[in-house]
Amino acid sequence: MPFHPQGLTSLKPSGRVNPNLHALAHGGGPILTKRIPSWPYADPKDRLIVSYDEYVKTGGYVGLRKALAMKPDAVTEEVKKSVLRGRGGAGFPTGLKWTFLPKLATNDQGQEADPGQRYLAVNADESEPGTFKDRLLMDYDPHLLLEGIAIACYACRIKTAFIFIRGEYHHQAHVLEQAIAEAYQHGVFGPKGLLNGENTARGGSFSVDCHVHRGAGAYICGEETALLEGLEGKRGWPRIKPPFPAVKGLFGKPTIINNVETLAHLPSIIEFGADWFCKQGVASTLPGNNPPSFGTKLMGVSGHVARPGVYECELGIPLRVLVEELCGGIRNGKRFKGAIAGGVSMGILGPDQYDADMDFDIGRKHNVLGLGTAGPTIFDEDTDMVAVARNIARFFKHESCGQCTPCREGSGWLYQLLGRIEEGHAKTRDLDLALEIATSMGSMPGTTICGLADGNNWAVRTIMNKYWSEFEKRVQPTHVAVKMTVGASAKG
Amino acid sequence: MAWTTKDSGGMKVARRAEPYLTQAMRDELTRDILPRYETTRAALLPTLHMLQHKHGWIPAQAMLEAAEFLKLAPAEVIDTASFYEEYWLKPKGKHLVQVCRSIACEFCGQPEITQAVRAKLGIDVGETTDDGKFTLIELECIGACAGAPAILIDHTLHEGVTPEAIPALLDNVPDPH
Numbered sequence: 310m311p312f313h314p315q316g317l318t319s320l321k322p323s324g325r326v327n328p329n330l331h332a333l334a335h336g337g338g339p340i341l342t343k344r345i346p347s348w349p350y351a352d353p354k355d356r357l358i359v360s361y362d363e364y365v366k367t368g369g370y371v372g373l374r375k376a377l378a379m380k381p382d383a384v385t386e387e388v389k390k391s392v393l394r395g396r397g398g399a400g401f402p403t404g405l406k407w408t409f410l411p412k413l414a415t416n417d418q419g420q421e422a423d424p425g426q427r428y429l430a431v432n433a434d435e436s437e438p439g440t441f442k443d444r445l446l447m448d449y450d451p452h453l454l455l456e457g458i459a460i461a462c463y464a465c466r467i468k469t470a471f472i473f474i475r476g477e478y479h480h481q482a483h484v485l486e487q488a489i490a491e492a493y494q495h496g497v498f499g500p501k502g503l504l505n506g507e508n509t510a511r512g513g514s515f516s517v518d519c520h521v522h523r524g525a526g527a528y529i530c531g532e533e534t535a536l537l538e539g540l541e542g543k544r545g546w547p548r549i550k551p552p553f554p555a556v557k558g559l560f561g562k563p564t565i566i567n568n569v570e571t572l573a574h575l576p577s578i579i580e581f582g583a584d585w586f587c588k589q590g591v592a593s594t595l596p597g598n599n600p601p602s603f604g605t606k607l608m609g610v611s612g613h614v615a616r617p618g619v620y621e622c623e624l625g626i627p628l629r630v631l632v633e634e635l636c637g638g639i640r641n642g643k644r645f646k647g648a649i650a651g652g653v654s655m656g657i658l659g660p661d662q663y664d665a666d667m668d669f670d671i672g673r674k675h676n677v678l679g680l681g682t683a684g685p686t687i688f689d690e691d692t693d694m695v696a697v698a699r700n701i702a703r704f705f706k707h708e709s710c711g712q713c714t715p716c717r718e719g720s721g722w723l724y725q726l727l728g729r730i731e732e733g734h735a736k737t738r739d740l741d742l743a744l745e746i747a748t749s750m751g752s753m754p755g756t757t758i759c760g761l762a763d764g765n766n767w768a769v770r771t772i773m774n775k776y777w778s779e780f781e782k783r784v785q786p787t788h789v790a791v792k793m794t795v796g797a798s799a800k801g
Numbered sequence: 802m803a804w805t806t807k808d809s810g811g812m813k814v815a816r817r818a819e820p821y822l823t824q825a826m827r828d829e830l831t832r833d834i835l836p837r838y839e840t841t842r843a844a845l846l847p848t849l850h851m852l853q854h855k856h857g858w859i860p861a862q863a864m865l866e867a868a869e870f871l872k873l874a875p876a877e878v879i880d881t882a883s884f885y886e887e888y889w890l891k892p893k894g895k896h897l898v899q900v901c902r903s904i905a906c907e908f909c910g911q912p913e914i915t916q917a918v919r920a921k922l923g924i925d926v927g928e929t930t931d932d933g934k935f936t937l938i939e940l941e942c943i944g945a946c947a948g949a950p951a952i953l954i955d956h957t958l959h960e961g962v963t964p965e966a967i968p969a970l971l972d973n974v975p976d977p978h
Contacts, residue, residue, distance in 0.1 A: 419978035426839075438903035438942040465859075476850075476887040477943045479956040520837050523850055528941065542845030544884035560839040611905035611946030618947045653904055686905050687945065700907050704941050710884075 338578050340605050341570065342621045342781070343367075345449045349635060353618060356449050358484060361491040366451040370497065370504065372576030376460045378510045392603050393575075396442075397432055397531075397568030398652060398681045400669045402600060407465050409555035410563050418511065421589070423559035424466035428559040430566045431458060433481075434524050434531040435476040437652035438704055439686040442607035443569035445619045447474070447481040447554065450573075451488035455519065457572030460579060461501055462517040465565055469518050473536050476525040476640060485521050492519070526710035532759045533566040534558075535710070546712045547759035570607055591625030595670050602668035602680075609684035615640045624683075625668040628658065632687055643689035647775070650680030653701045656687075656771035678767040694776040695783055699727040700768055703729020705765035716762035719750030723769060730780060735801035736787045740780055744773060814861040821863035822870055824850055831872070841871040845881050849888055849904075858889035886940070894929040894936035896974050898922075899953040903942035909949035910964075915939060917964035921971050935971070 339350055344367060346355040350424035364370070376384050387402030414422045431454070435443045446454055458470045474482050492498050496505035502514025509515050522540055522555060524530045530539040537559045558564025578586050578787065586604055602624035608631060609619045615637030622631060632638065639645055648658045649667075656677040658665050666674045672679035701737035704722040726743045729735040747769045751762030773780055834847045848871065852863045864882060868875040877928055882888045900906075900915050915937075919925060922935050929936040945951035948960025962970065 435944055436942055439905060439946055440942075441944045441946050444944050471837075475944070476885070477940075477953065480958070518837075523846065524887075525846060526887035526940070527885050539846065540843060541840065542842035542881055544881055560843075609947060611949060612908065617905075617949070619866065649904065684946070688908065692908055697904065697908070700902075700904055704903060707941055 312789065334469065338519075340620045341446065341573050341607060342450075342619075343454070344453070345445060347445075348616065348618060348620060358448070359450045359452060361452060361488070361495055368580075369452055369576075370456055372578075372580040373456050373459050373463075373497075374504060374507070375465055376579045377503060377507050377515070379579075380510045380565070381464045381466055383510075383514055387583050388575065388578060391578050391586040392601055393571065393586070394669060395768060396570035396574070396601060396603065396606065396682070398437070398654075398679070400600075400680060401644045403567060403571055403726065406555065406567075407461075407565060410465055410565065411556065413466070421466075424468075426560075426562045427460060427465065427470070428562055428564040429462055429465065429467045429470040430536055430554075430559060430564055431470060431472040431572060432477070432531060432533065432536060432566055432568045433472050434528075434536060434539075435478075435569070435682075436475050436528040436531055436708075437654065437682060437684075438701075439611055440609060440652045440682040441611070442576065442609040442619050442682060442684060444478065444481060445483060445607065445609075446569055446573050447478070447485055450603045452484075452492065453573045454569055455488060455492050455497065457575040458519055459517055460575040461565065461567060461572055463503060463509070463511075463515055465510075466515075467565065468516065471520050471521075471522045471540055471559075473524060473540060475524050475530070476523055477617050482521055482523055489519055489521065499582040521621055527710075528704075529710040529761060530758070532761070535638070535759065536566065537564065544710075546710055549758055552685050574604060589623045590667070591623075591668050593668075593670050595673055596708065599670070600635075602670065606667070606683050608667065609682070610636050610687065611684070612687040613640050613689040614638070614687050622667070625666050628667055628685060629663045629666050631667065631685070632663075639687065639689050641689075643691065646688045646690045646692055647694065647697075648688065649684075649686040649768075650675075650677040650679070651683045651685060653686075653704060653768050654761075655679055655681035656767040657697075657775060659775035677771060678763065693731075694772055694779050695727070695731045698772040699731050701722070701772070702765065704729045705761065705768075709761060709765075713757040713762070715750040715756045716765070719746050719762065720765055722746050723750070723765065727769070730783050733785075735784045737781070737784050738787045740773065740784060744770060747773075803907075813877075814865065816862055819853060820866055821856060821860060822848075822866040823855075826855070827870060842873055842877065844871060845873070845878065846885075849882055849885075851877075853888060856896070857946040858892050861890075892929075894933050896935050898935055898937045898953055898971070899943070900937070900939045901941070901943045901945065901949070901951050901953075902939040903946075905946035905949040906942075906951055911950040913964045914950045914952060914962055914967065918971070921968050 333754040344359045385404055385407050393403045394400040395403055413424055462470055498517050498519050500516055502516040506514040524539055527545045529535045532547045535545040539545045554564040589605055590603040592601040605621050606624050607619050607621055610619045620635050645663050646660055650658055662675050665671055667683055669680050674700040706724040709716045709720045712716045723746050747766045751766035834844045838844055848867050852859050864878045865875055868878045878925055918937055922930050922931055924937055926937055926939050943953055945960050951960045
């Protein structure tokens with residue numbers, strides 16, 4: 310499938326909110342960022358927080374209204390049909406995740422049994438280095454997230470949603486709280502029921518409560534079960550699965566955990582339909598029955614590019630097009646050396662992988678862990694890759710929660726070892742040792758409870774393997790020629 | 802973060818007569834926060850945030866008061882509070898300067914930023930100035946990679962900072978509350 314960088318030909322002069330947004334979304338313009346001026350459509354300088362009124366004026370809450378006219382299972386079915394894959398890193402199909410909730414019995418009149426208390430936990434604990442895409446949505450278009458939350462809650466018959474936002478996002482938490490207050494005021498949430506108690510296809514109104522819960526500076530809380538622990542007021546230690554959260558999650562109740570961007574896709578999927586959604590993005594080209602990469606994706610590009618920022622692109626855009634055409638190329642006219650695929654735990658794309666397609670196939674095609682959050686950090690030719698590996702190892706050492714021994718101990722050793730290599734104090738055999746530690750501390754499945762150790766492993770191992778000669782240059786040979794100091798040769 | 806073990810069993814808690822968890826805070830928690838959750842423990846993070854916001858850090862007495870108020874064991878409160886990096890269980894300066902040291906920031910000039918702050922304040926990373934005005938720390942990704950290098954001064958994010966801009970930035974820090 311030939312790739313069309315979205316809207317590159319329709320570069321528009323910067324304007325505030327475009328009145329034709331609605332049409333634009335149909336015609337291949339931005340979808341998630343249609344209210345947030347972004348390159349290449351508009352100048353990010355014009356960004357403003359979208360209020361409730363402006364949101365509604367530009368087609369807001371239409372998707373939710375449409376969802377309420379559908380049976381909850383029909384909403385789930387539509388999301389399943391769109392094959393929307395989770396935008397938080399793992400790429401798990403969202404609709405499928407929802408179906409893991411316990412089934413509800415129906416009586417003779419087709420009336421559903423009371424679902425009881427269930428929870429939606431919104432993962433806004435965006436802390437992976439190189440990832441800052443959810444922040445954009447929460448900064449400027451909070452109602453898009455709230456509408457997505459309302460749709461997800463209705464589809465899953467959830468009455469309470471918690472937005473778990475990382476502690477460092479002070480401003481974003483404030484914006485969300487204001488937006489939630491606005492939403493309550495206008496009857497979106499609250500005891501009356503969604504959209505002022507609008508009658509639903511399920512029968513009667515359906516009410517949802519939504520709250521912000523601030524984290525306090527722990528990367529691990531982005532792991533879904535650690536997030537639930539954080540919500541329960543405990544230390545963020547991931548739980549052993551099963552039971553999976555959909556069966557036994559927050560406070561022991563069925564819980565769905567979705568990423569901010571995933572939820573932000575829901576209003577347009579419901580409004581325009583799954584078929585429309587599937588027209589964007591690419592199908593999988595891997596052999597076997599691999600799920601496709603449909604839809605657009607927020608890609609946060611950082612590092613050595615001329616114009617870093619969040620770009621909304623169709624999945625499947627080649628990294629080269631993303632960097633060279635949208636981000637203005639590598640800054641100062643330098644050459645490309647490598648890129649973190651999408652958050653440091655995904656590993657690195659080497660100098661010969663500049664043409665990698667940014668879709669969910671990337672992991673198996675290019676020897677990285679996966680697409681992650683699709684937030685590439687680009688490195689130019691002057692970058693010291695040993696330092697990159699050391700930086701990443703330090704991050705994981707710092708953020709390991711300390712629960713599992715391989716990760717707690719391994720991450721510390723790895724950091725020390727890479728520090729020694731960077732300083733030039735290491736021997737050749739230390740390179741093998743580093744690889745061995747990386748591999749044995751995290752190789753799915755089984756050595757640790759969560760995937761943090763795997764991220765550490767993939768990051769360090771792919772950097773070392775793809776830039777081996779750089780590491781070799783920094784170490785001293787393990788065996789050193791010994792000068793003879795006895796016998797006849799001692800004099801010479 | 803997470804992994805600190807120390808003998809605090811025999812620690813003597815310095816007490817003051819005036820409670821850290823004020824009546825107004827208790828009322829706000831009872832009215833707005835507690836009804837959201839199924840357990841009182843779930844309100845612990847918001848309670849600790851509130852305490853830190855008011856006092857700048859979380860003294861041991863405040864944790865005891867929080868435990869009593871939320872009907873938890875003090876150990877449960879310490880367990881949670883000591884895990885999360887954002888909670889200060891020791892006093893810090895009036896202003897907190899946090900320099901991001903993660904991947905994008907480090908390779909876009911963070912070392913020079915840290916150096917500029919150290920030079921301006923005359924302290925090393927992890928230290929507080931003698932007048933108690935500034936504490937400097939380095940932390941992992943603050944989600945501002947496009948604006949690297951980025952620093953957080955109290956709750957305000959500064960993106961694309963240069964070493965030259967640091968002195969003026971630190972001279973004009975607004976009051977945190």
